[in-house]
Amino acid sequence: MPKINVMPKYLADLIAAGEVVERPASIVKELLENSVDAGADTVTLEIKNGGISYIRVTDNGCGIAREDVRNAFVSHATSKITTAENLNSIMTLGFRGEALASVAAVARVEMLTRTPGEGTGTGYFIEFGEEISLDDAGCPEGTTITVRDLFLKTPARMKFLKKDVTEANMIAGIVDRIALSHPEVSFRFIREGRQVLMTSGSGDLLTAVREVLGKDVASQMISCSGESGPVRVEGFISKPQFSRPNRNLQYFFVNDRFVKTGTGSAALSESYKSRIMVGKFPMCVLKIYVSPEAVDVNVHPAKTEVRFSDEKAVFNAVFGACKNALDEKDSPSQITKIGSAPNFTPADYRKWHEPSEQIKLTEKKEDFWQTRSVKISPAPVKPKAPSTTVTARAPEAELSPDDSRIDSIDDILLFSPAESKEQAAPAEKPVFLPGAPDSAEFEAEQFRLIGEAFRTYIICEYKGKLVFIDKHAAHERIIYERLKKESGGRSGQVLLSPVTVTLSKEEYAAALENLELINSSGFTAEDFGPGTLIIRECPMELTAEELPGVISEIAGRFLEKKQDVDFEKLDWIFHSVACRSAIKSGDFTSKLEMETFAKQLLSMPDIRYCPHGRPVLIEMTERELEKNFGRA
16 A cells, blocks of 8 residues: 655645646736735736736735734735634635745745834745745835746646736736726736736726726616615626627626626626527626625635525626616617608608609628619609608619609618619629629529518529528528638738727737737738727628627637637638628518529539538428328
8 A cells, every 4th residue: 555645845835836826817816816905005017928927016005014924925824814704704805825825836926015004114035935035125015026937946837828928918807807896996007018007096987997998898888786685786788789799798796806607697698688689798897795694705716706695686686787777778769660750741742752852772882782872753652651861772773763663662662673674684693692602504494483581581492392591591601611712812801990899808818819810811900909909901791890799709719719720710710700791681682682692502502501500491392392281
């Protein structure tokens, strides 16, 4: 039987350090939390080489008395709890007493500290678990801790660290969360000698949101607050139209501690039900306040996981606060519906018939929807209501002034040039489908368009079968295949006005790691400061309005699937672009467009599934249909 030995202290410290100090961001989190717990209202963080070679945190808190300095670096030494009962009412961010001991075990640490009652400060040096010196030092009130050469003597841990820029961005994410959780504290973040964040410490949460996440995000937020029993919620949530493809910009805080809570996320999503699309998620900065006895924060060393004694009360409080805010502050704008004007007068009728009257039609030119004005001359019409502006999707065409078939404004909206006797031969590719395949030879005599169901499914008869085509799925797969075929040689469209995209710091780090890959797929993206990319070019299939969602989705995927190889990541970029740019279910489609697209799709036997794996069409034979009607 193997002999049981007591581990040496340095080895035990290294094992304990592995639970707390995973990377530089872990150290920063512990040190910043200690500064907040010390009552500081000004905290400065400086890092170099992603925090691997240098981290320094300076605060103006209460400091540490000289007789307690050594104890601060002993495992499980803390001033925050003294009895088992204290674990049931934890209000400080730190309480385990492991942080400083764990950091000192894997790095060189220097502490300068002075309490208000001391005339001289204390300087303490400890390297890789061994004390070097403790002596007098001149320093202001508060504490400064400097950490150098992280993992220098544990190279096995060093090899698991990422690039310096990635580690620095992870630290930036930690700073963001702590700055949002404590808007009353002024945080200054210096990265490689350059200040990248400075919060005012005003105590106003929306100001902190603006300073940390940017004015674009802050401008999209609405305030919310509410209570359910002993649970109180306050903070900000995004308007429904500014939803994102992931939850990476959802910040929940319990008693001013950043946490990951499935209960809070579920309640937030439920409050947006029927307001945003499935698969989209709102942004939020929400603070949940509960009695310390009602929440257990002693679940994980990272202290980001908590358990509530009453999950239902937390759910109800978050749901109620968010739903009430949306009901009160996000009411839809007033929209005048065609055919529902209550005060329609003869004067309005005459005005509608004036030759100079213009309506705006949205049309497609070179893969982009544009707006133009056309004049409608007098005709024997029967208008249903006046409207100064009518927006509709229509192919490029001039409406004939003597076309007697235009007998209502509804006919103008649905008018298709393919139905006009004077209309020329159909175009080689449908107007509404950017990136559709070139025309091919079709067996037209075996094809007949029947129509469209629910503005989603094109129905046609082809080679003795009834075919139902999901126009979004089919169009998405066609664009996806073309993007893959052109991979490596793609060039995008130059944007007249570059678009900035705000990401979480983790998404931002993932995007920067894969920036070369992104730029090889039709984008020109550049680093535009912490948490922001600027897009100067994008694939021809996209519009500027779609870019924030696409980039967020791509970055979120990179963050979630870190182990994907490059070709998988590139495939995801094409997938995301294709999904965003494809025609959507519910979009208007003319008969000409449906017919041309259906013929093209049916001539491409390899296109039968969308990139998600869903079928793009289903078929039903005449016999199968007859069996359903009991005729066979």
